[in-house]
Amino acid sequence: MFRRIVPRDRALLALLAEHYLLSSSQIAAAFFDSLRIAQRRLTVLHRLGVVHRFAYPNAEHTAVPYLYTLGPVGLQLYPDAYDDPDSRYGRAPRNALERARRIAASATAAHLLGVNQFFVDLLAATRLPNASGARLVRWWSEQHATDVYAQSGIRPDGHGIWHAHEHTVGFFLEHDRGTEDLPRVVAKLRAYARLAEFGPRYPVLLWLPTLQREANVLRLLAGVNTPMPVATAVHGPDPAGRVWTLTTDLPAGAAAAGGCTSCRPSTAPAPAPTPAATTTDRHRPSRLVPHPDGISSGCSPRLRRTRLTAQVNAALAPRTADRRGR
Structure with missing residues (x-):
């Protein structure tokens, strides 16, 4: 049995142990050259009991992708897998089937799939012909990151370290589905600010559902x-692309106008950058320094949208006030 599980299968099982569930299309994007090839291999793994699969019905009664989680064999290989997305300290499931049922019934399943899609898109970007050494160095789940950074009280939807274009940047992800009021979304930044006082100042990425919601957050x-x-x-499908705007990177008057002027057409001349956007800003690259473990923890703001790692100033020296945040 175990001889039939190849390294690619083990890599998939490690993700399912950490992140609960992935759709067939997500698995195909992360590991396979086509959806058809992925489906064939997943069918084999399902028949061997390596993975469980289920699907949610929809109102249109159309075909929906299977969602995969660890089966009994997969759980034998990863006995320390997270077992309940809704309760971190509840009773452990009796078997893999009970674990799968908990995940399928979870109120956070749609949110988990959205968070996982963000990281899968990063993984997919590493497999492109022009990836040039890009890689997702770390992908931690909400529960993993919450445990590691418990002292600060943060609860990110995910934590990652992304390497591309000869730069490496750590980040915390807040995946927003538009279900919370904006003040509550913004209030989450307080815990990240506490972490930044004694640990890494990783950028916080607010991944928002619409341009209007983004404009409101920026305001x-x-x-x-x-x-x-x-x-x-x-x-969007390319979080590694030129899609990010720093909250300190707005021209004067942009906030009053309703958000970032770089993401909407305008007939008026572009206003001059605010004088406050200088190296005195704590966000600016002259003040952002790598984490002591060698991972850069800051972004360099630009007026236009930038890539996740295009902003990193890798030449900066570590700050002496940094302490362990891992």
């Missing part, structure tokens, strides 16, 4: 100083 955060960079972008 709320205009003029708000935080010890870590905060960047926004709208849900």
